[in-house]
Amino acid sequence: MANEPAMSTANNAARNRNIGPVILLGPPGAGKGTQSRQIVEHYGVPQISTGDLLRDHVARGTALGLEAKAIMTRGELVPDELMYGIVADRLREVDCRCGFVLDGFPRTAAQAGWLDAFLEKEVFDNFDAKADTKSEKPKKCPLIVIQLLVDYNQLLLRIAGRRSCPTCGRLYNIHSQPPLVDAVCDVDGSKLVIREDDREEVISERLATYERQTKPVADYYRGQRRLIAINADRTVEEVTTQIFGVIDSHCVGGC
Ligand code: AMP
Numbered sequence: 529m530a531n532e533p534a535m536s537t538a539n540n541a542a543r544n545r546n547i548g549p550v551i552l553l554g555p556p557g558a559g560k561g562t563q564s565r566q567i568v569e570h571y572g573v574p575q576i577s578t579g580d581l582l583r584d585h586v587a588r589g590t591a592l593g594l595e596a597k598a599i600m601t602r603g604e605l606v607p608d609e610l611m612y613g614i615v616a617d618r619l620r621e622v623d624c625r626c627g628f629v630l631d632g633f634p635r636t637a638a639q640a641g642w643l644d645a646f647l648e649k650e651v652f653d654n655f656d657a658k659a660d661t662k663s664e665k666p667k668k669c670p671l672i673v674i675q676l677l678v679d680y681n682q683l684l685l686r687i688a689g690r691r692s693c694p695t696c697g698r699l700y701n702i703h704s705q706p707p708l709v710d711a712v713c714d715v716d717g718s719k720l721v722i723r724e725d726d727r728e729e730v731i732s733e734r735l736a737t738y739e740r741q742t743k744p745v746a747d748y749y750r751g752q753r754r755l756i757a758i759n760a761d762r763t764v765e766e767v768t769t770q771i772f773g774v775i776d777s778h779c780v781g782g783c
Contacts, residue, residue, distance in 0.1 A: 543572035547627035547779045548669025549647060551634070553746055554676030555738040556731070557687040559760050559767060561699055563676070564631040566768045571775070574623045577631040580697075581614050582606060603725055603733035605741060608638050616646060627669065627779075637744040647671060669779045673749040674771060676760035680735075687731050691720040705764070 550567060552560045564575040582600060585593030592614065596606045615633055618624070634640040678686075689702040693713035700707050700720060707713060711720050725734060749755040758770050 542570050542776075545571065545626070545779055546669050547571050547573055547672075547775055549627060549671045550629045550775065551671065551673045551749075552629065552631055552676060553673060553742070553749075553755075554678065554760065555683055555742070556734045557683040557690070558676040558678045559686075559764065560631045560676060562764055563760075563767060563771055564629045565699075566764075567629045567771065567775070570772060571627065573627040573629060574621075575629045575631055576615070576618050576624075576633070578611060578615060578633040578635075579631070581618060585614070601724055601730075603730040604737060605635060608636060608642070611639060612642055615643075616650075619646070620650065634745050635742050637748045640745050640748045644671075671754060672775060672778050673754045673756065674774060675746055675749075675755055675757045676767070677757055678760045682761055683735065684731065687726055687734075688728060690723070690726050692723060693718050694721050 547567075550573075552563060554560050561577065564577065567573065568575045582593070582596050586597045586600070587593070592610060595610065599606050611633065619628065630643075634643050685703060686701060689704070691700045691702060691707075691711070692698065693700075693716065695716050695718040696713065698713060698715055699705075700713075707720065712718070713720055724730075746755060756774055758767060758774075760767050
């Protein structure tokens with residue numbers, strides 16, 4: 529209790545900062561979703577999960593959703609051309625102006641190249657132009673790419689144990705982060721579900737797809753000397769502390 533004012537000051541400082549684009553890379557189960565939420569809470573920036581955007585299209589039965597549904601159920605990647613439109617639309621929204629966390633994008637080297645061009649043209653240019661006129665708009669903040677490294681057997685355990693709340697989206701793990709009451713969300717009491725593509729028969733395909741297609745993304749950013757690898761075999765809190773350290777040391781601009 530005595531710490532409350534100090535903590536909220538620290539949180540306000542974090543929330544007033546322009547953290548720029550943050551990319552979390554890692555295989556399914558590495559903790560991208562969990563860590564994204566920590567960043568969202570601490571810095572007050574939105575989480576852009578392409579998996580969630582796609583699931584929303586599927587739930588609404590849009591043309592894109594209908595096309596993506598079968599592909600997602602098989603654990604394969606949705607074609608790049610379908611992804612660019614939904615990602616661009618989302619990143620142009622005003623809540624992204626002080627930074628955002630990308631979760632699940634880019635997943636191919638082609639997507640990484642597309643994102644570089646998009647950020648250069650639409651995000652960084654806008655920020656720089658505004659900064660040059662001495663307005664109070666945020667300055668350019670470099671892209672941060674964090675790779676979460678996890679042992680393969682740990683990943684299998686994590687994915688097989690993953691449960692989520694269909695109402696609020698909160699994630700649980702029956703092994704490491706169980707709900708207070710078995711199979712029930714702590715926040716809103718909804719019955720927890722296993723995501724369709726977390727089922728055992730799909731998991732190995734998703735991991736194989738990751739190895740095949742997403743590792744080149746890490747190589748792409750390593751080639752740009754942007755990649756910051758973090759050991760994500762540790763506890764959620766330990767990994768979060770490392771991630772905040774990386775973000776804090778990269779971004780100096782206010783928002
Ligand atoms: P996720 O929730 O990030 O694990 O994504 C669930 C599924 O959505 C993936 O298995 C893919 O079928 C699809 N998906 C999500 N993000 C992308 C992306 N960047 N490129 C292609 N497909 C994606």
